Amino acid sequence: MADLTQEEWAEALAKDENAVILDVRTEEETDEGIIPNAIKIDIYKGQEFIDQVEALDKSKTFYVYCRSGGRSAQACAIMNQLGFTETHNLLGGFNDWTGEVTN
Template identity: 55%
Template structure:
């Protein structure tokens, strides 16, 4: 797992043609706005999250965020345990996000 600032996250994401953005917040949080292109995968629905995480393509690079960076950090650690080596946590989460949001 790598923790990235918003600037690092955006720069790396922009040049990554193998990137997947994951929003691991609850549906209620997502309804308030999300980063364009993000796939929603609620980490608080533990069994569903774990099952879907096991099905993910291990060759992809996952850029993961939540509200403040805590849950996305947990998701990155789980991904690493599942053999997904390229998981990047957005430090500060969407609360620190200064970019575009879709509502």
């Protein structure tokens, strides 16, 4: 797992053709908006979160975020334990995001 600043995350994401954006916030939080093209899987769903993550393509590079960076760091650690090798945590999370947002 790599902890990336907002700038590093956006720059790496823009260059990465193998990228998948993963939003691990709750549904209430994602209702406020999401980073475009993000897959939403709520980390608070426990085993359901693990089941949904395990269905993802482990060969992809995952750019993971939450509200402030804590839960996404946890999600990256869980994903690494499940065999994902490329996970990037967004430091500061959605709270500090200044890029594009969609509903």
